[in-house]
Amino acid sequence: MLKFIKKIFGRNQETAHQALDNVVTAPLSEAQLQSIRTITVNRYEPPQLLVTSAQSVGRQRELNEDSLFTFSTTIAGHSSNAPFGLFIIADGMGGHQYGEVASNTALRVISGYILKKFHNSLFNIPSMPVEESLQEIMSAAVAEAQRVILNEAPGSGTTVTAALVLGQQLTIGHVGDSRAYLLYNDERIDAITRDHSLVRRLEELGQITAAEAAVHPQRNVLYRALGQGETLDPDLSTVPFPIGSYLLICSDGLWGVVPDDELKKIVFEAPTLQRACQNLISAANSAGGPDNISAILVQSLG
């Protein structure tokens, strides 16, 4: 590996004197080394996605207003052979009219838009390339969902966190306080979305601590949601989704009662992906289950 890297930079003086050139190096941690070993030992060809999901109405609600969507495919014979996945969670806002109508409308519109866009290029050989960029497609899908909700269910609101996986790039469209996490092979967990809640904003400013935010009386207050407000500004980002890592998308019924460290522990200690997802739900219920609980767990294999 090192020789290969050296070859590439052989032409350039730059890497010979690393410090002068501003290149910073650091030794890999044991966990990272271990993860590299496991990846190189178990290889999956072609690269695939393992997907599972689970839901619960929780212990204190009667109605389920969370909607969930998963779709994944690996098309044979396709030149790029990249797996394709679309995963969406929408948490309808209770206390508003038709929370569940908003959440399932969001799902229907976003999944429909994106699948239609990719349909020809995925299922057609020779494939037709898609004109727009991944972020433009996600942005348009969310905007369309906003338009439909404002039209069909005015006054309602929902969060939505949508993840589009193409090969090793993960594109996220996000509004509200459902969350997406990446769990890396070296046992790190990282939230890749930002909650659009008042308390998160206060926390970012250092006005309150994370502990205070967790019990703040206004912790459910959102300043941005699908279906609310005229113009919508969703968060869009594309991050790498490395082989061997996990994507977890969940509503606040899960992350609101189960801390990140425990989420990480549950996923890494479960014997199967399915079990991991079920255990996440049970953990939320054991912690009181004050809200609807939904989770999607995706593992990237390659």
Add this chain to the structure above:
Amino acid sequence: MDYNLLIIYDSLRIMETQRINGPGNVEDRSEIGQLNSGTNLGNRYLIQEVIGVGGMGSVYRARDLHFPNVVKLVAVKEMINQAPDPLVRQTIVQNFEREANILATLSHASIPRIYDYFTLDNRSYLVLEFVNGKDLEVILSQSEGFILEEQVLAWGIELCDVLSFLHSHKPDPIVFRDMKPSNVMINQHNHIVLVDFGIAKTFQSGQKGTMIGTEGYSPPEQYRGEATVQADIYALGATLHHLLTRRDPRLEPPFSFAERPIRKMNPSVSLEFETVINTALQYNAEDRYKTIEDFKEALVSVGRKTGLLNRINISSPTSKSVLNNEIKPVWAFQCEDELRGTPVLHKGVVYIGCYDNNLYALSASSGEFQWKYPTDGGIVSRPAVFEDAIYFGSEDHRLHAVSIRTGKLLWSYYTEGRIRSSPRISDNHIFFGSDDTCLHAVNMATNREAWKVETGSEVRSSPFIFNEIIYFGNEVGDFFALDYRGNIKWRFKAKRNITSSPCVHNDVVYFTSVDSHLYALDAKSGWLIWRFRMDKPSIVSPAAVDNLVIAGSSDGHIYAVEARTAREVWRFKTEHQVNGSPVVYKDCVYCGSVDGHLYCIEYKTGRLRWKFETKGPITGTPLVYDDIVYVGSHDHFIYALLA
């Protein structure tokens, strides 16, 4: 259902359309429970018309019938008390009364007089001086462009006066707590009148997803229940910010004023005014003005410095220090023609190709001439060094391999077009493009062609090699990813020429095109992740660092775009096209412009550290090594500067 009583002094906003839910009483009321025109309220006030609807009730213009011989107009504010719990209901009424009593004792030109207060059935009424004018929210919505800075400054000073009056109230200071444009009316004499004081409002909280539609003007500590005089200072700052930028903070993420700097939204505002408002908008209360009097003093001095009537421009301290920074080069070497390309440094020697057909070798520390090697065409590419030889292409159609020690030709390789692309060496091969439309792969052991791929149009872009894939673009907008055998792994089409060279960072390949976009593609599959639009065509090769991608455009700007989200983090304006490519070293990015300057900009913030003026355009990429920046200019010089 629980009602939480929060004494946020918010209420009957004119033009706000919140419905009053709840059981409506019949009587002489319209559907939503408003009093009809012509109703005689409390046997004294003749309701004329509704002038506003708020969350708690309506506001009417009425005539006081106790003065039958004149038309005495008053404003009647109605508060509908809907709490089911009798204790809560009583508390609301008591609060209403208490505030009415305070108002009754205040006497100030900017505070409406209160004439009467009474309760009838479930509703309480406040009878106030009628203000003939409009509130600032209405004024904003009815105006087109920016409100004049002088006018906002004048209003700001008046608001400080009335707030100061409230804060000095004895025995207890009164914190207004609800400063915002809709609570400030401008009367027919163009003076401020503060409206909507201290009327308690019930607040439903605890429900999932309750959209506050956020107050927007309130400081962070107000959500913790603390509101002191600093809260009024913040809210006044927020109000002035809204007035100057026309951006309603209620429609933005909370506490995000720093993301909308005033002068960025409205460049006509003076730096002094922006600075004062920024102090008032500090998130930590201790960082703001201590008292409203301090705020007023700061505003008054803004007026003095900028001159409300005569505009005296004071140059800011930062700009002075930059201009006075005399950058002197460590050395400078003059060639015989323009230096359009990029230098390379190897073992203490700087090599750069010149349009005078020569490749120069100079000492990196002193600029002392070592040797030069002549070709038959101009050299714009960056040479590549490997072992004892230096390789570069020339417009004489050849790739030259020259000995570093002697400066003499070792061998050359012919193509059928000019070579402007810079060679890259990998796996014992040299890869480069030519105007003969091919990407060439030359075997370094045999000095012969290994393969070449015809692309249909000139290849001026320099290939970038990553993970055994060769990335490059051509002049018709095609972008290619080839493997080491010359097979096309994937291709992508931009709308116009891709003259720039790509770079790969975190598995994403970035390049710009003459179609004005900066593209980000997945390096493995070629899927387009995002594209960023600049104002004019670009031939700049982007540089990527941390989470940023930095590129320039012939629109004169250097852009820094966030890699994950394609959002512009900053842009830096130069005086002419930016055709040279940036390079990142330590915490700065170095980039040249056709305006002749080499800019050193902090890459995180977009702030200028220094700039160095040459006498001709800079179209090459600088090289930074060991704290020295080497850059060539069209003024025939190559400069070595301290980074």
